[in-house]
Amino acid sequence: MQKSHDLAPDSAQPAVRTVVVPAAGMGTRFLPATKTVPKELLPVVDTPGIELIAEEAAALGAERLAIVVAPEKQEIMRHFGEFSALRNRLMERGKDEQAEKVSRANGLIHAVAVTQDEPLGLGHAVGCAEAALDAEEDVVAVMLPDDLVLPAGVMEKMVRVREEFGGSVLCAFNVTEDEVFNYGVFDVVPADGDVAGVEVLKVRGMVEKPSKEEAPSTLVATGRYLLDRAVFDALTRITPGKGGELQLTDAIELMIQEGHPVHVVVHDGKRHDLGNPGGYIPANVDFGLRDEKYGPALYTAIKQIIADFEAEHPEVLARGEQA
Numbered sequence: 001m002q003k004s005h006d007l008a009p010d011s012a013q014p015a016v017r018t019v020v021v022p023a024a025g026m027g028t029r030f031l032p033a034t035k036t037v038p039k040e041l042l043p044v045v046d047t048p049g050i051e052l053i054a055e056e057a058a059a060l061g062a063e064r065l066a067i068v069v070a071p072e073k074q075e076i077m078r079h080f081g082e083f084s085a086l087r088n089r090l091m092e093r094g095k096d097e098q099a100e101k102v103s104r105a106n107g108l109i110h111a112v113a114v115t116q117d118e119p120l121g122l123g124h125a126v127g128c129a130e131a132a133l134d135a136e137e138d139v140v141a142v143m144l145p146d147d148l149v150l151p152a153g154v155m156e157k158m159v160r161v162r163e164e165f166g167g168s169v170l171c172a173f174n175v176t177e178d179e180v181f182n183y184g185v186f187d188v189v190p191a192d193g194d195v196a197g198v199e200v201l202k203v204r205g206m207v208e209k210p211s212k213e214e215a216p217s218t219l220v221a222t223g224r225y226l227l228d229r230a231v232f233d234a235l236t237r238i239t240p241g242k243g244g245e246l247q248l249t250d251a252i253e254l255m256i257q258e259g260h261p262v263h264v265v266v267h268d269g270k271r272h273d274l275g276n277p278g279g280y281i282p283a284n285v286d287f288g289l290r291d292e293k294y295g296p297a298l299y300t301a302i303k304q305i306i307a308d309f310e311a312e313h314p315e316v317l318a319r320g321e322q323a
């Protein structure tokens, strides 16, 4: 098998050929919308989260997007279709910009569907994607479509870390002590070396949703993984955890225990959790404010909405002063 170290960034093969996008979850936090619309198709301004992920995967140089879908969520794959009739109709009407938006997803990357028959967890979803990889691929990227990690480019740093240290590389995000209970928290030590321009640490283990006192650090897991192919074997050797689900972090933990090197890149930027309305709405505000077309009017509208809200709820101002 080819070693990761042989994959120089400028070699003919991209460092990562396949990006797995698990999208077969039930999206219960987004009901009732997700009764009929997969949450991965909900738009950030006008673009579905899954298209933003496809863009990130294409920028990484990947060739294939293996989208893990549930039998009832095949709509997601249609988004990557050609839509030539619609495109032609728009072109005929001089709507070139809209026509370009229609073809964009299809032109970004080759999307293939992998079916997960039942939502048996993120680990199980990733395991289903092994068949999408070619025999000689020794590494796979996993990107969660409900996690926007900004600015883009963190996966490129993770590739450089794997070139230096081998093994698998995860992405960590620094939160406050009061937020750790929501996340998988990394137990880290300094790495035995460095990579220019990247904050990298070695992972000893992970603690799921710890209390502030139990948390080994304030570095939490995000939805970006660069995993050695060995993860597929580890996934067959773990047992289901909470809710009968196979957890990806359990497979990574097993690999660490068996001596597989795992490092984290500490992300220097921000993230948006599109998986629930509380994270999805701020993501839309953030992207909307930066949008050339909608930004200026949105800025005025939001200021007015906040002013009206504060007038109706003076207690929020008092709370703000206390904070």
Ligand code: UTP
Pocket (backbone or CB within 6 Å): 022, 023, 024, 025, 026, 027, 028, 029, 030, 068, 116, 118, 119, 120, 121, 122, 124, 125, 144, 145, 146, 275
């Ligand atoms: P989440 O737990 O955030 O997604 O999984 P969910 O299960 O759809 O959300 P809720 O809790 O019911 O609201 C993270 C990612 O893993 C995928 C999800 O689609 C999401 O992109 N996933 C999760 C699968 O593909 N299969 C699963 O069995 C579970």
